[in-house]
Amino acid sequence: MTNVCYRTLQFDEPWTLEAYESVGGYQVLRRIMQEKTPCDQIINELKEASLRGRGGAGFPTGVKWSFMTSASQGAKYVVCNADESEPGTCKDRDILRYNPHQLIEGMIIAGYAMGCTSGYIYIRGEFTEPFARVETALQQAKAAGLVGSNILESGFDFQLETAIGAGAYICGEETALLNSLEGKKGFPRFKPPFPANVGLYGRPTTVNNVETLASVPVILEKGAKWFLELGKPNNGGTKIFSVTGHVNKPGNYEVPLGIPFKELLELAGGVRNGNKLKAVIPGGSSMPVLPAEIIMETDMDYDSLMKAGSMLGTAAVIVMDETTCMVKALECISKFYMEESCGQCTPCREGTGWLHRVIHRIENGQGKPEDLDNLVRVAKNIEGRTICALGEAAAWPVGAFMKHFRDEFAYHIQHKKCLVG
Amino acid sequence: MAETELYKLTETMCGEIDQWIAKFPPERKQSALLASLHIVQKETGWLSTAQLNAVADYLGLAYVTVYEVATFYSMYDLQPVGRHKVHLCNNISCMLNGSEKLSEHVKAKLGVEFGATTTDGKFTLKHAECLAACAGAPAAQIDGVHYENLTPEKIDKILDNLD
Numbered sequence: 152m153t154n155v156c157y158r159t160l161q162f163d164e165p166w167t168l169e170a171y172e173s174v175g176g177y178q179v180l181r182r183i184m185q186e187k188t189p190c191d192q193i194i195n196e197l198k199e200a201s202l203r204g205r206g207g208a209g210f211p212t213g214v215k216w217s218f219m220t221s222a223s224q225g226a227k228y229v230v231c232n233a234d235e236s237e238p239g240t241c242k243d244r245d246i247l248r249y250n251p252h253q254l255i256e257g258m259i260i261a262g263y264a265m266g267c268t269s270g271y272i273y274i275r276g277e278f279t280e281p282f283a284r285v286e287t288a289l290q291q292a293k294a295a296g297l298v299g300s301n302i303l304e305s306g307f308d309f310q311l312e313t314a315i316g317a318g319a320y321i322c323g324e325e326t327a328l329l330n331s332l333e334g335k336k337g338f339p340r341f342k343p344p345f346p347a348n349v350g351l352y353g354r355p356t357t358v359n360n361v362e363t364l365a366s367v368p369v370i371l372e373k374g375a376k377w378f379l380e381l382g383k384p385n386n387g388g389t390k391i392f393s394v395t396g397h398v399n400k401p402g403n404y405e406v407p408l409g410i411p412f413k414e415l416l417e418l419a420g421g422v423r424n425g426n427k428l429k430a431v432i433p434g435g436s437s438m439p440v441l442p443a444e445i446i447m448e449t450d451m452d453y454d455s456l457m458k459a460g461s462m463l464g465t466a467a468v469i470v471m472d473e474t475t476c477m478v479k480a481l482e483c484i485s486k487f488y489m490e491e492s493c494g495q496c497t498p499c500r501e502g503t504g505w506l507h508r509v510i511h512r513i514e515n516g517q518g519k520p521e522d523l524d525n526l527v528r529v530a531k532n533i534e535g536r537t538i539c540a541l542g543e544a545a546a547w548p549v550g551a552f553m554k555h556f557r558d559e560f561a562y563h564i565q566h567k568k569c570l571v572g
Numbered sequence: 573m574a575e576t577e578l579y580k581l582t583e584t585m586c587g588e589i590d591q592w593i594a595k596f597p598p599e600r601k602q603s604a605l606l607a608s609l610h611i612v613q614k615e616t617g618w619l620s621t622a623q624l625n626a627v628a629d630y631l632g633l634a635y636v637t638v639y640e641v642a643t644f645y646s647m648y649d650l651q652p653v654g655r656h657k658v659h660l661c662n663n664i665s666c667m668l669n670g671s672e673k674l675s676e677h678v679k680a681k682l683g684v685e686f687g688a689t690t691t692d693g694k695f696t697l698k699h700a701e702c703l704a705a706c707a708g709a710p711a712a713q714i715d716g717v718h719y720e721n722l723t724p725e726k727i728d729k730i731l732d733n734l735d
């Protein structure tokens with residue numbers, strides 16, 4: 152395996168400054184500070200590496216950073232999104248716990264490249280252990296003169312602090328996160344204006360995922376070409392896949408983008424008990440499910456999954472074997488989005504409730520034949536009608552389950568029981 | 573408000589809150605609100621109105637601002653809770669790996685439904701949303717600590733060891 156974000160994992164105490172420095176940690180920062188590398192050069196390197204956002208949307212990181220470089224006086228911020236809450240996703244937690252210094256180095260470089268004055272690492276409230284690891288690492292970095300005023304005597308000042316959430320999936324959405332960071336409830340903001348223009352405290356801000364930021368030092372160390380060629384054109388580098396569900400060896404696998412699903416499944420020990428594969432959600436529970444026939448022929452990268460009718464999302468690969476009741480699976484997923492809708496937009500607040508109630512009644516043998524079309528209709532009416540993408544996150548699973556497994560829902564309604572088990 | 577007089581933040585709390593205030597620009601004390609509520613909640617496991625008001629006064633915020641935040645986030649308890657908080661994840665990866673059976677087991681063991689506290693005031697049982705521990709499903713958070721790959725036997729041991 153090629154480790155980028157998990158490159159300290161072989162050590163007993165991978166989170167220490169010594170462990171990180173022993174794999175070349177902070178060398179890139181030292182070089183940049185010494186050479187005063189032009190910001191454009193760093194940003195171009197990320198563009199050439201084809202690094203795309205690891206938080207779910209896959210937006211090219213270099214392009215995102217270039218929105219920030221327009222001259223603007225005063226405070227500018229870079230914020231790390233460590234809210235990781237999309238069901239199935241558990242990759243950032245391990246970067247925070249096992250390689251916090253690499254995230255910190257990535258953030259300082261991001262701050263430098265975008266001309267930011269400060270940064271915050273917003274960590275979800277439930278992350279007790281990860282928070283402690285990041286906080287300790289940050290104190291070590293400060294003591295070593297790597298963060299703060301006049302970093303490594305370069306004249307560059309960059310303040311970096313941790314911040315904490317308190318239990319709300321919506322705060323992973325970047326503008327809700329900014330409101331939360333301001334001490335408010337996590338309601339997403341209207342866009343435009345985008346955070347690059349009006350972000351934290353009304354100042355230009357860039358929000359990036361943990362894995363995105365932690366990839367930066369390695370890209371700049373080994374070069375854009377190296378990173379790009381790990382993956383595929385337009386899908387550069389490695390990606391951490393959280394493989395969970397019905398596999399023998401669930402876990403986080405950091406492997407090149409474009410790995411065939413078949414190989415990834417093998418890495419994760421194959422389907423449990425030698426069972427037959429039924430379906431896979433390839434990118435966290437909000438992404439469209441794919442039946443076994445399709446996913447077995449698909450490569451795991453942004454573009455291939457899009458072509459196959461789903462999305463890479465957070466690369467949380469949820470594996471379901473032949474014993475899985477698809478109605479029950481969707482009921483579980485739809486309940487989450489109902490619970491976590493922030494309630495700001497009517498289509499999402501009301502629609503997620505309707506979706507869950509209808510799926511719940513089908514699961515409990517009280518479904519009606521017209522429910523199937525109604526589910527699709529309600530989902531369609533949420534999509535595109537909300538301030539943030541939680542609406543889509545709730546609607547897409549419904550659309551895809553109905554597209555690929557409609558018969559199973561119909562069976563449930565007709566026979567008042569599961570097709571399986 | 574009469575209630576605020578009933579509660580005074582301790583010196584330790586104020587010290588910890590001050591450290592959080594220092595992380596943000598001076599005119600942005602509100603940014604320390606979420607952390608402040610966590611700090612005060614450590615005392616009894618939940619937040620009373622008097623405590624919310626005390627935090628509001630300390631940060632110079634309107635009471636309603638603090639109520640709005642305290643009611644929005646799931647980690648704040650605004651009703652008395654048991655000495656130990658047991659939060660079981662029932663999201664998709666955990667569900668696929670037997671979280672329902674585990675939930676039934678814990679409900680029977682403690683004799684309470686989700687959202688309730690045992691009569692002896694020892695445990696409050698709740699659902700957790702995905703804890704980002706999905707590769708260790710089924711997962712739970714108990715008193716702020718993650719537990720993974722749980723089985724009925726394993727969680728019995730954990731719960732039996734709490735006083």
Ligand SMILES: Cc1cc2nc3c(=O)[nH]c(=O)nc-3n(C[C@H](O)[C@H](O)[C@H](O)COP(=O)(O)O)c2cc1C
Nearest residue numbers: 204205206232234235236323324325359360363540
């Ligand atoms: C409902 C919702 C929840 C999200 N949760 C997260 C999250 O937990 N972590 C994350 O990095 N991005 C999350 N995102 C995506 C962010 O809005 C944002 O696109 C991302 O942090 C940008 O970073 P990137 O460009 O490095 O991927 C979420 C988006 C939505 C709509």
Ligand code: FES
Nearest residue numbers: 661666702703706
């Ligand atoms: S689904 Fe239970 S921890 Fe993620």
